[in-house]
Amino acid sequence: MDDAVVSRKVWTGEVRSLVWDGDDLLDPVGGWRRWSPDGREHSRRRRGYGRAYDRAVTSPSGRWTVVYAERGTRGLLLDGRRVVRELRRDDHRAGQFDYPVCLGMLADGREVLVHCPERYARLEVEDVATGERLTTGGRDPVGVFHSRPAVSPGGRWLVSAGWVWTPAGVAAVYDLPRALTDATVLDGRGVLTYWPMIDAEADSVCWLDGDRLAVATGAHGGEPDEDDEDDDLELGQHQLGVWSFPAAKWLYRHDLPGPIGTILPCGETVLALYGHPRLFDIRTGEPVAEWPELVMPRREGSYGVNAPTPVAAVHPDGTRVALAVARGIAVIRIA
Structure with a gap:
């Protein structure tokens, strides 16, 4: 500690x-x-840019920024501090789940904007510098309310930590290079043959590196079923799992003491922000440090009546995490 x-x-x-x-x-x-x-x-x-905007994401290079309303329908794309254009999302249930938008980098170095400008269930990928839409052609998406998209380091994968109607939080992962040649790749359930969090809801996800995804589940679903052949593949309630795409399996699955909310990558640990920051070892699932004096929102999932998402930023070198706290900023240094 x-x-x-x-x-x-x-x-x-x-x-x-x-x-x-x-x-x-x-x-x-x-x-x-x-x-x-x-x-x-x-x-x-x-x-x-006005009180309507309350969140921001920035591109890996730092050149591009999107400021947006987390539960609104509008955003602004900025080049440096210059407004390039206004962004909109589908207004269907927009006030009930987080605005789906991210900035990432493809393997060839192009930076891209991922969002849902026309339909809540249809992810689009655009070259952020030119505005060219890279996902073209006929589409027929399944009914995922996409939210909190994130491109993996290296540009191989795209995750959407959204929800489906019951409601239930899900994590859908897509092959991004394939989606740029066949956009219908983004219309299905993703590269996994099942949604491993469909019973136990996916509360939050984060990329640990280019091939590993950490997933935290919540309190709903995940009941044991003796007849369920996929029990060994799924996460249960209040678990932390690390999925390896090259190995196509969970590297780790650990029980959690309760909800941990938003998670951020810090090497072989994740920083969980539910209530206050706690640092969990992904290999053991054990908490290795916590800061109860730093009060954070009790945020779970991407939809419904919820506390706002914590304002936080991980330094590119992974050793520092900045957090907005009451009346200022706290910076946690992680060796």
């Missing part, structure tokens, strides 16, 4: 979003406020 510490707290007022710029922290939604590693705010607050 001595290797994971809060390296600093910055009491600097409301922080609405966080992204890393080198070792500095930026708040795009809050008007591009900037903090240096010593915690000083060294730029004047600029005019923001």
Whole structure:
């Protein structure tokens, strides 16, 4: 536990979003406020984009940013700080689940925008620099309410941690290079032949690296069934699993003490943000550190009446996580 510490707290007022710029922290939604590693705010607050926007994602290169309303229908694509265009999502049940949008990088170095501009169930991939849609042709998607998409490091996979109607949280993973030659790849259930979290809901997911996905499940579903041939393939209630795509199996499956909410990758650990930050070893499932003094939203899943998603950013080197807390920022350093 001595290797994971809060390296600093910055009491600097409301922080609405966080992204890393080198070792500095930026708040795009809050008007591009900037903090240096010593915690000083060294730029004047600029005019923001309006109170309607409350979240931001940035591209791997740092050039592109999307500010958006988590439970709204609008977003803005920015090149640096310049607004390039407005984004919209399908308004069907938009107020009931998180806006589906992410920025990622393909294997050839092109950065892409992933979102659902026309239908809640239809993921589209666009070249962010040119605006060219890379997913073309006829489509017939299944009824997944896509949410919280994320491109894997290296650009091989795309995950959507959304939900299907009952409702139930699911994690669908797609072969991204194939989807760019045949967009209907994005219309099915993904590369897994089953949804391993269809019984125990997928609360949150994160990419550990280019081929491993961590999944945390919630309290619903996952009841044991003696006749279920897939019991050895599925996650149960309140479990943490790590799926390997090359091995096509769970590398680890561990019981959790309860909900852990949003998870973020930190090497061979994940930082869970439900209520307060806790660090879990993915190999053992054991908590190795926690910070109960840092109060976080009790957020589970992507849909329904829910607390807001915690504002957090993992440094590209994986050793620091910045968190928006009451009246400022806390930075956890993970050795």
